[in-house]
Amino acid sequence: MRPVDADAAADCVLVVGLTRPKMAAALLSVMMLSLFLTFHVLYDSAVYSLEAAAAGNANMALLTNRVDGAVFSNRVHFPRTSRRLPQAIIVGVRKCGTRALLEMLALHPRVQKAAGEVHFFDRDDNYRRGLEWYRRKMPHSFRGQITIEKSPSYFVTPELDFVELPRESSDVASHPLSEQLVAVFHRFDQLSAVDHEGRRRVDKTQARYGYRHRLHLHKIQGQWVTFCSLERTLLSTRKGVGSDPIAVYECRKEKLGKYTKSVTKELSILNHIFAQVPERIRAMNASVKLLLIVREPVTRAISDYTQLRSHAATVTPQQPAAQRSFEQLALRTDGSVNLAYRPLAISLYHTFLHRWLEVFRRPQILVVNGDLLIEDPVPQLHRIEHFLGLEPRIGRHNFYFNHTKGFFCLRNETADKCLRESKGRRHPRVDPVVVTKLRRFFSEHNQRFYDLVGEDLGWPEE
Numbered sequence: 001m002r003p004v005d006a007d008a009a010a011d012c013v014l015v016v017g018l019t020r021p022k023m024a025a026a027l028l029s030v031m032m033l034s035l036f037l038t039f040h041v042l043y044d045s046a047v048y049s050l051e052a053a054a055a056g057n058a059n060m061a062l063l064t065n066r067v068d069g070a071v072f073s074n075r076v077h078f079p080r081t082s083r084r085l086p087q088a089i090i091v092g093v094r095k096c097g098t099r100a101l102l103e104m105l106a107l108h109p110r111v112q113k114a115a116g117e118v119h120f121f122d123r124d125d126n127y128r129r130g131l132e133w134y135r136r137k138m139p140h141s142f143r144g145q146i147t148i149e150k151s152p153s154y155f156v157t158p159e160l161d162f163v164e165l166p167r168e169s170s171d172v173a174s175h176p177l178s179e180q181l182v183a184v185f186h187r188f189d190q191l192s193a194v195d196h197e198g199r200r201r202v203d204k205t206q207a208r209y210g211y212r213h214r215l216h217l218h219k220i221q222g223q224w225v226t227f228c229s230l231e232r233t234l235l236s237t238r239k240g241v242g243s244d245p246i247a248v249y250e251c252r253k254e255k256l257g258k259y260t261k262s263v264t265k266e267l268s269i270l271n272h273i274f275a276q277v278p279e280r281i282r283a284m285n286a287s288v289k290l291l292l293i294v295r296e297p298v299t300r301a302i303s304d305y306t307q308l309r310s311h312a313a314t315v316t317p318q319q320p321a322a323q324r325s326f327e328q329l330a331l332r333t334d335g336s337v338n339l340a341y342r343p344l345a346i347s348l349y350h351t352f353l354h355r356w357l358e359v360f361r362r363p364q365i366l367v368v369n370g371d372l373l374i375e376d377p378v379p380q381l382h383r384i385e386h387f388l389g390l391e392p393r394i395g396r397h398n399f400y401f402n403h404t405k406g407f408f409c410l411r412n413e414t415a416d417k418c419l420r421e422s423k424g425r426r427h428p429r430v431d432p433v434v435v436t437k438l439r440r441f442f443s444e445h446n447q448r449f450y451d452l453v454g455e456d457l458g459w460p461e462e
């Protein structure tokens with residue numbers, strides 16, 4: 001037998017030298033290590049299956065439960081998720097059910113919604129913060145999920161506020177583009193003065209409609225810019241659209257185009273101003289999917305009025321404006337429709353849709369009927385799921401009718417939820433004669449909207 005040498009003796013000392021507590025500690029460490037490894041493997045595979053399910057695989061029902069934390073609260077987020085720029089945006093229209101639509105879509109396991117309204121593309125101060133700022137406003141999502149946000153003012157920005165002021169062009173404020181705009185109009189005026197064709201037309205118009213060359217100042221996003229009054233005269237007499245802001249703009253474009261071929265640059269400036277929000281969205285993602293939810297325009301205007309009145313009553317309860325009726329605001333004292341009243345101007349959907357169709361292809365925009373979404377959400381949601389390339393997952397099991405609220409509320413495997421009180425307010429009674437008058441007024445505009453979207457939404461004409 002080989003004698004125990006020094007090294008072997010050392011081994012022996014090592015083994016023998018281990019005290020019981022040391023042995024226990026070593027064993028514990030080994031156990032902890034294996035436990036950690038086991039959990040890690042299990043955890044990884046759980047996350048993997050969650051990801052796979054979120055991307056539309058089987059086992060959705062099981063996973064919906066967990067991911068639905070994010071349906072009703074966006075705070076929980078899993079590893080392997082990240083904040084992504086939206087692939088779909090609800091661009092408007094305000095008071096048409098944009099919140100309901102977003103919440104309903106978020107019932108789908110492959111949809112993640114931004115919590116609030118982000119107003120990235122319509123507010124210059126936000127836009128200047130850059131896409132990274134915008135991305136950080138988005139929820140965490142898995143690869144394969146769709147991120148979606150809603151900011152209803154995207155659809156109508158910039159709004160034209162038709163307040164007329166007398167001639168003082170010195171009042172034109174410091175809008176970054178107002179100088180260019182004024183230059184465009186000046187140029188038009190010069191051109192029409194010298195251009196033979198233009199001159200003749202202006203003269204003819206002047207004779208027929210009593211046109212006087214006069215500048216009006218109009219507000220674009222709170223800044224003053226000039227428009228000449230010719231279009232107004234033309235429009236109110238020929239097309240009967242009064243002070244329809246975009247029609248004025250279109251008419252201006254049309255006239256510029258007719259009178260001279262040398263104004264392409266100026267036209268592109270105008271397009272740039274009016275289509276700025278859609279252009280910014282396209283710059284982020286040219287294949288983004290846009291959802292436009294609309295309601296019967298007079299109902300929408302009354303809903304808008306109800307909201308504004310409710311806000312005004314909270315902020316300035318003493319102000320008489322808070323007590324003015326819808327009828328007083330919607331009609332002028334001579335009985336004509338007051339398009340300067342914002343809730344009515346916003347209901348002229350076609351005037352805004354033009355801008356979007358200049359930038360996006362029609363199939364990229366889905367028009368959702370907000371009245372039908374209130375009545376029966378599921379068929380509308382199936383249409384939207386199809387549009388977004390999602391498998392149909394939202395069904396009748398996700399809704400129940402709340403008789404006290406008078407609206408459908410949402411349900412998933414873990415929670416029930418109705419929209420806040422500010423959604424589904426009781427509207428004031430509006431004189432039916434006024435409703436009829438407004439509906440008649442809107443019918444021509446609705447027709448123009450139907451023509452643009454290629455679908456008749458069947459809104460009442462009186």
Ligand SMILES: Nc1ncnc2c1ncn2[C@@H]1O[C@H](COP(=O)(O)OS(=O)(=O)O)[C@@H](OP(=O)(O)O)[C@H]1O
Binds near residue numbers: 095374426
């Ligand atoms: N399920 C459900 N529950 C409650 N409310 C619902 C629902 N579906 C659609 N709506 C309608 O949504 C209208 C509010 O629209 P918005 O969310 O676009 O308003 S806002 O612009 O964001 O303020 C809101 O308008 P009002 O009824 O005038 O309050 C509702 O009619």
